[in-house]
Amino acid sequence: MTVSSPSRHPIRVLPPDVAERIAAGEVIDRPAAAAKELIENALDAGARHIRVEVRGGGLEFLRVADDGCGIPATEVELAVARHATSKIACFEDLGRLTTLGFRGEALASIAAIGELTLSSAVSGASAGAGVTVRFGQVLERGTRARTPGTTVTVRDLFGNVPARRAFLKTQRVESARIGEVVRRYAVGRPDVGFTLVFDGRPAFHSAGDGDLRRVLAALYGLGAAEALAPLRGELPSGGRLHGLVGTGGPWHSGRQHVTLFVNGRWVRAGALPAAVEAAYRPFAPAGRHPLLVLFLEVPPDQIDANVHPAKLEVRLRDEEAVAEAIRAAVALAFGRTPAGAGASLSLQYRLPLARTRRVRRVAEPPMTYGQGGPPAEELPAGLRFLATARDGLIVAEADDGLYLVDQHRAHERVLFEALQAGAGEGPQALLEPRLVRPSPAQAALLAARAEELAALGFVLEGFGAGALVARAVPGALGSLDGEALAALLEAAMSDAADWRERLLATAACRAAVKKGQPLDAETARALLARLTSARAPAVCPHGAPVVVRLADGLLARLFRW
Incomplete structure (x- = not known):
């Protein structure tokens, strides 16, 4: 700052x-x-x-x-x-x-x-x-x-x-x-x-x-401080945002670890703190909050600090655009940063160990700030496939440690971004077209969205009074059963503002490879390559983690290397 x-x-x-x-x-x-x-x-x-x-x-x-x-x-x-x-x-x-x-x-x-x-x-x-x-x-x-x-x-x-x-x-x-x-x-x-x-x-x-x-580190411990991912972004009218966020936990029951500063002023009330919470909510467990510190720096003429008796709230000239910039920065931090395993694996130290002779180490210096392992980083591009495990994990390595990849969520992320970009294989006709009888309000929504749905690969046609028939879905989704198709049509009829993203997320989830479905080495390598090219490879479209990183520093501490 x-x-x-x-x-x-x-x-x-x-x-x-x-x-x-x-x-x-x-x-x-x-x-x-x-x-x-x-x-x-x-x-x-x-x-x-x-x-x-x-x-x-x-x-x-x-x-x-x-x-x-x-x-x-x-x-x-x-x-x-x-x-x-x-x-x-x-x-x-x-x-x-x-x-x-x-x-x-x-x-x-x-x-x-x-x-x-x-x-x-x-x-x-x-x-x-x-x-x-x-x-x-x-x-x-x-x-x-x-x-x-x-x-x-x-x-x-x-x-x-x-x-x-x-x-x-x-x-x-x-x-x-x-x-x-x-x-x-x-x-x-x-x-x-x-x-x-x-x-x-x-x-x-x-x-x-x-x-x-x-x-x-002085407040929360060395491990928590080093596991934070950076927040960066540009604001309207020449401002900028920056800060740190714990993308992989630990998660807290209260908001006391979420801190927002606007031009150096600690802000606790109003629309901006609500915008910060709305930005991380899709990635956090229900009712939980991350460690997050966010700084907004805006030109003085864009801020009104004279709105609260205790100066705990400010208003910005273009709060909607600022909220969108916050959302984008937080989504990028969560999307690009694999979850670290340090917080959960620290519980290992509480397990009873075998009795051994105590050895005094005289050559190892005490751990200091900066030596506890690398800070949170983006997913490296060159993940090397090692094996599959636990009926749903891909084990890979990079120069900085080991990576565990959830195969379902990885495929879900890849499909979601392909659908977003329109990079599918065109519409694929359904073997059994599905009849839909929406309510009048839902029918109006589908009619208004017909062109957008067709561009995505969803083909709906009228079929008598008040009925529609679904004849095709995006080719990237492969074959869908009746339950999956019903879920997609339900998402398409949602009145939420982000209905399109919800529809694509549901489609990707239904079509992705499932946990328990075996992958051969060639398929797993291809999935890793596509994942590392994604915009947000660390989280699935629903905000759940895709990748867990076991950093070399963590492995060295756990094994006492």
């Missing part, structure tokens, strides 16, 4: 007409919300290192310290005034927004419900300045000895709002929510080092070297 150093503007109180037109003010409803605002201020200030300290769930003590550009001594007290900000000067600036904050309410909102101490210094100044505000009243102001940057310390949060405290969770839960905020922004800004301390004990640290996989 490319981030430019901010050019600092003086802090000014927004004119009343501008303040009134900004979406509802800051809502500090729990310590994590205060932490979020302070971290965003630090990032806006160009910080390279941010330290967050928490005691008592953030209610007793919350401190965020950074090494950003700092605040001049003459503006420190103004910084805690309501609607005072350096980020915009007029309402039109919202259309040119390059910062996370813009309302000038965070510090004032926190100071109104707790004791806030702000200390800051700028580069080249002989000393810094500070101010302490408790429940909206200034208690202290003066000079401070500090290196360039800003420290905000909050004590006794909600001390004057006992009713709000009564609705909060336990200190452990509130601390965990602050931890989630810190970790999300560590993922969103891998170029910034984050340190999190709970009750005097270090809880998390990121190096700030710009390596997203390293941050994810």
